[in-house]
Amino acid sequence: MRFNRRGVAMLATLVSVLACSPADEPTPTAAGQSAVDRRAGAPGIGDPDFPRDGNGGYDVSHYDLAVDYTPATKRLDGVTTIRASATQELSSFNLDLTGLDVREVAVDNAPATFTRQSDELTVRPARAIADGAPFTVRVAYSGLPRPASDNANLGTYGFIPTPDGAFVASEPNGSKTWFPNNDHPADKATFDFAITVPAGVTALANGEPAGQPTTSGGRTTYRWRERHPMATYLATATVGKFDLRRGSTAAGIPNLAAADPKFKSSLDSLYTLSGQITDHWATVFGPYPFSSTGGVVDDYSAGYALENQTKPLYGGFQPDETIIAHELAHQWFGNSLTIRRWKDLWLNEGFATYAEWLWAEHKGRKTAEATFKELLNRPATDPMWAYPPGRAKPDDLFNQSVYTRGGMTLHALRRAVGDPTFFTLLKAWAAEHRYGHVTTEQFVALAERLSGKDLDALFDAWLHQPRKPA
Numbered sequence: 001m002r003f004n005r006r007g008v009a010m011l012a013t014l015v016s017v018l019a020c021s022p023a024d025e026p027t028p029t030a031a032g033q034s035a036v037d038r039r040a041g042a043p044g045i046g047d048p049d050f051p052r053d054g055n056g057g058y059d060v061s062h063y064d065l066a067v068d069y070t071p072a073t074k075r076l077d078g079v080t081t082i083r084a085s086a087t088q089e090l091s092s093f094n095l096d097l098t099g100l101d102v103r104e105v106a107v108d109n110a111p112a113t114f115t116r117q118s119d120e121l122t123v124r125p126a127r128a129i130a131d132g133a134p135f136t137v138r139v140a141y142s143g144l145p146r147p148a149s150d151n152a153n154l155g156t157y158g159f160i161p162t163p164d165g166a167f168v169a170s171e172p173n174g175s176k177t178w179f180p181n182n183d184h185p186a187d188k189a190t191f192d193f194a195i196t197v198p199a200g201v202t203a204l205a206n207g208e209p210a211g212q213p214t215t216s217g218g219r220t221t222y223r224w225r226e227r228h229p230m231a232t233y234l235a236t237a238t239v240g241k242f243d244l245r246r247g248s249t250a251a252g253i254p255n256l257a258a259a260d261p262k263f264k265s266s267l268d269s270l271y272t273l274s275g276q277i278t279d280h281w282a283t284v285f286g287p288y289p290f291s292s293t294g295g296v297v298d299d300y301s302a303g304y305a306l307e308n309q310t311k312p313l314y315g316g317f318q319p320d321e322t323i324i325a326h327e328l329a330h331q332w333f334g335n336s337l338t339i340r341r342w343k344d345l346w347l348n349e350g351f352a353t354y355a356e357w358l359w360a361e362h363k364g365r366k367t368a369e370a371t372f373k374e375l376l377n378r379p380a381t382d383p384m385w386a387y388p389p390g391r392a393k394p395d396d397l398f399n400q401s402v403y404t405r406g407g408m409t410l411h412a413l414r415r416a417v418g419d420p421t422f423f424t425l426l427k428a429w430a431a432e433h434r435y436g437h438v439t440t441e442q443f444v445a446l447a448e449r450l451s452g453k454d455l456d457a458l459f460d461a462w463l464h465q466p467r468k469p470a
């Protein structure tokens with residue numbers, strides 16, 4: 001994610017939304033049935049900063065999403081089928097879902113009972129699921145999706161209805177606003193989408209088209225398939241009027257750019273830059289991890305862009321090279337390599353910010369060293385120095401320090417180990433954890449292994465101390 005310059009003011013408002021999620025609920029261990037029945041799956045996946053995000057007791061391998069959406073009424077009818085396997089015996093388990101009416105739940109095709117409490121949907125199968133057993137759960141639901149919002153005019157995410165469709169950008173925990181799921185990046189899965197909209201409207205989801213759109217009775221169904229593992233916050237079903245440009249990059253990666261007619265003039269530059277930048281990053285970070293690249297510009301003034309897998313989404317502005325470089329770097333750092341806990345967010349945002357500086361360096365405009373020195377000139381009283389980026393705070397997750405000081409951490413590392421080792425490290429990091437999960441400790445360990453240096457003091461000063469590094 002990156003805030004557009006004009007949207008910087010939303011930082012504070014978004015942060016206030018995040019702040020209230022864990023606090024005003026009883027803690028998972030204190031509540032209800034988990035204390036009574038030890039076979040009940042936990043209502044949180046175990047991220048202490050976001051205790052109700054995700055769920056325990058199972059791993060999802062695949063989501064099959066059927067979504068029927070009508071922009072004029074803003075009504076969504078959905079059927080989500082989830083393939084998962086139990087990691088404990090389960091007498092019940094939870095899914096995350098905000099609002100919307102659940103009509104029917106079935107586990108392994110047998111009707112299951114369910115209850116709702118806040119954003120938790122608790123499913124009780126007719127028979128307990130054995131530890132290790134695969135199972136499917138199908139949820140039929142409908143209603144008017146309500147995005148996560150702070151009631152201010154900018155800090156909105158999740159499924160956001162627009163006049164011609166919907167803008168869908170869900171970081172960090174907004175995918176529960178449009179389909180039931182295990183809403184935490186620690187559980188990645190593959191996805192199939194079948195999105196049905198009025199004929200003449202386009203639906204864009206992650207990955208590749210699975211066949212041609214089909215139209216009947218005045219409604220068109222678009223099928224998309226993301227065959228690489230994906231965090232739930234990166235899933236999209238962006239709907240509206242779009243002009244499209246398809247082709248491939250110079251290196252042969254399929255490339256799809258889409259722009260709302262209001263941003264038609266952005267279409268060619270989005271397509272061209274996305275292709276050039278994807279190809280360049282493949283030379284710096286290693287092979288592109290996914291089956292296509294590109295981007296989507298929608299006419300919704302989100303004030304930010306989000307790195308939706310294979311289809312970064314730009315909210316209501318013409319993206320420039322810098323922000324495209326940022327969102328496409330996330331395809332490696334954030335999307336292919338995914339954080340297990342939100343506190344490690346600098347592994348996404350510090351890397352994507354550093355990629356902006358590398359792009360400027362590549363284009364001969366400004367070296368990363370010059371950017372680093374300029375930032376290092378900020379006085380010791382600058383708020384960036386008080387916020388250690390190696391521990392993103394749940395009530396201030398997207399703090400500027402996570403981005404800027406996170407990027408500076410990488411440059412300080414580059415200075416310490418030298419260019420050959422640093423760039424070998426970037427590629428090795430992306431290769432060793434391709435499609436997996438990562439932690440800061442793993443990155444530090446790899447940097448030490450490849451450089452042969454003890455880097456504890458460097459990382460401690462840059463990531464963990466609430467003061468300007470000496």
Ligand SMILES: [Zn+2]
Nearest residue numbers: 001002349352
């Ligand atoms: Zn970002």
